[in-house]
Amino acid sequence: MLSCIASSRNRLQSALGLSRRIHPHIKQTKNTPTDLPGRLSSLPEEILLCVFEQLNSSQDIASFAQTCRLFYLVASQPRSLALWLITRFGARFALYYSILEMPAYCDEHFIRCLLNNGAIIPRHLVQALVMTYGKPLVTSLSTPRPPKLPRGVGLLPFLDCIFADSVQKIPFSGYATLMQLSFIAYQDIKLCTKADDLTLFLKLISCNSPISKGINNLVQNYAFIPAPIVQNQTTLSKHPSFLDLLKLATSSPSIFHKIGFVFEFDPLARCQLWEACHLLIFDIAFKANLDDRHLSHLNSLAKVFHSKSGQLLINEIKDEDLFRFTFVKFFTKYPSTYCTRQTMFNILTLFVRYVKPGFSIPAVFKAIAETPSTRTDIRTTLFDFLKSSP
Numbered sequence: 001m002l003s004c005i006a007s008s009r010n011r012l013q014s015a016l017g018l019s020r021r022i023h024p025h026i027k028q029t030k031n032t033p034t035d036l037p038g039r040l041s042s043l044p045e046e047i048l049l050c051v052f053e054q055l056n057s058s059q060d061i062a063s064f065a066q067t068c069r070l071f072y073l074v075a076s077q078p079r080s081l082a083l084w085l086i087t088r089f090g091a092r093f094a095l096y097y098s099i100l101e102m103p104a105y106c107d108e109h110f111i112r113c114l115l116n117n118g119a120i121i122p123r124h125l126v127q128a129l130v131m132t133y134g135k136p137l138v139t140s141l142s143t144p145r146p147p148k149l150p151r152g153v154g155l156l157p158f159l160d161c162i163f164a165d166s167v168q169k170i171p172f173s174g175y176a177t178l179m180q181l182s183f184i185a186y187q188d189i190k191l192c193t194k195a196d197d198l199t200l201f202l203k204l205i206s207c208n209s210p211i212s213k214g215i216n217n218l219v220q221n222y223a224f225i226p227a228p229i230v231q232n233q234t235t236l237s238k239h240p241s242f243l244d245l246l247k248l249a250t251s252s253p254s255i256f257h258k259i260g261f262v263f264e265f266d267p268l269a270r271c272q273l274w275e276a277c278h279l280l281i282f283d284i285a286f287k288a289n290l291d292d293r294h295l296s297h298l299n300s301l302a303k304v305f306h307s308k309s310g311q312l313l314i315n316e317i318k319d320e321d322l323f324r325f326t327f328v329k330f331f332t333k334y335p336s337t338y339c340t341r342q343t344m345f346n347i348l349t350l351f352v353r354y355v356k357p358g359f360s361i362p363a364v365f366k367a368i369a370e371t372p373s374t375r376t377d378i379r380t381t382l383f384d385f386l387k388s389s390p
Contacts, residue, residue: 045070045074048070048071048074049074049079049080049083051064052064052074052075052080052083052084053080053083053084053087054087055084056088061075061084078109078110078113079113079117081110082094082110082113082114082117082119083117085097085098085114085119086114086117086118086119089261089265090261091118091119091120092120092122092223092225092258092259092261093225093261093262093265094114094119095111095114095115095119095120095121095122095125096122096125096225096227096228096262096266097265097314098110098114099125099129099163099166099167099170100162100163100166100265100266100314101166101265101314103166103167103168103169103170104169104170104171106170106171106174107171107173107174108171108173108174108176108177110174111174111177111178111181112177115181120223121178121181121182121185121223122197122222122223122224122225123182123186123189123190123197123222123223123224124196124197124198124222124224124225124226124227124228125225125228126178126179126182126186126189127189127190127191127196127197128163128196128228128230129167129175129178129179130179130189130191131191131230132163132164132167132230133167133168133170133175134168135164137161137164137165137168153321155267155315155317156317156321156322156325159267159268159271160231160268162267162268162314162315163228163229163230163268164230186222197218197222197224198226198227198229198240199240200214200218201215201218201224201226201245202240202241202242202244202245204218205244205245205248206244215255219255219258219259224259225259225262226242226245226259226262226269227262227266227268227269228266228268228269229268229269229272239272240272241272241275241276241279242272242273242275242276243276243279243280245273245276246273246276246277246280246297246304247280247297249300249301249303249304250296250297250299250300253300253303256304260304263304263309263310264309264310264311264312264313265312265313265314266313266314267313267314267315267317267322270310270313270319270322271322271325271326273304274322274323274326275326275330277301277304277305277355278326278327278330280297280298280301281298281347281350281351281354281355282330282347284297284298284350285343285346285347285350286343298350298354299354301354301355301356302354302355302356305355305356305357306356306357306358307356307357307358308358309357309358310322310357310358311358318359319357319358319359320357320359320363320364323357323359323361323364324364324367324368327364327368328368328374328378331375331378332375332378336375336376336377341381341384344381344385345381345385345388348365348381348382348385349385352389362386362389365382365385365386366382366386368382369382369383369386
């Protein structure tokens with residue numbers, strides 16, 4: 001056990017065992033103070049740990065670690081990182097975020113450290129791990145991408161690969177520990193690909209009925225989160241639609257609030273949520289008259305895609321790039337004659353009026369219109385819309 005702890009700590013102190021986005025600069029340098037100023041030297045380590053837990057960003061963590069030797073030691077402990085992850089991302093999401101962003105660090109010791117400090121294992125995450133761990137990758141994040149593209153933009157066509165690529169980097173001790181503890185917690189993992197928790201959840205919420213016991217059971221007793229989204233390698237089936245899930249923000253905001261934080265950091269899940277937003281607006285734009293239900297769904301979009309949402313996306317992916325990618329992909333599926341000019345104007349107007357993310361939607365429309373590879377009819381419509389807008 002001691003050797004395991006030492007190994008974990010050494011990895012964190014040298015490579016920081018995790019993504020540079022979490023601890024980009026936790027290393028002692030010539031400028032690192034060796035003594036604490038003033039009365040800070042008398043603070044108990046537990047107090048410093050409480051301060052560390054409340055840090056807001058990776059930049060704050062880096063500054064904390066470089067303050068002095070004692071702060072550095074607190075920041076480099078696996079328990080400190082585990083507590084920070086749970087505080088920042090929540091008990092339901094801390095483990096999944098760790099696997100996505102720092103898989104090589106998720107050995108037995110760190111997994112147990114997370115769970116012992118309050119993190120929980122979503123059963124759907126375990127189902128996805130079983131389907132993915134040790135399996136050959138069809139494509140990988142190491143697949144060559146067009147040069148001169150920012151890392152985040154270059155990854156957009158490979159969103160399917162992010163989870164699978166991360167999973168292969170999990171040490172076997174961490175994977176085995178997760179399997180063991182999951183079977184203890186749930187007994188029945190339900191490893192049938194057609195009956196995983198995500199498939200079951202989407203089926204239950206598509207019934208247009210009040211929240212059932214089955215939905216509450218998945219959320220409360222199996223720590224359900226609507227990710228990871230794992231493509232069936234046998235059938236290569238398409239991703240599930242999240243349209244009904246998006247509507248939960250109106251029909252059952254408490255359920256959406258419990259499971260929705262995953263859309264803040266998982267780019268594939270957020271991409272599917274953006275696609276659901278496109279589907280919703282696309283459907284409403286064809287309506288001659290909007291009833292209260294339609295208006296409720298539209299008004300909920302500002303709460304889902306608010307100004308601070310999507311800022312925790314991993315791999316340097318930006319929310320506006322996800323929106324742009326989804327927009328072009330969505331409308332390219334339809335022939336140029338499918339939507340009239342007025343219908344397209346209705347769609348664009350609904351986006352601008354009801355969706356309020358942390359970026360300018362008209363600015364993204366302008367960028368899409370100015371991209372030569374965008375289909376001509378889409379570019380023309382966007383230019384005309386922007387000219388007619390106040």
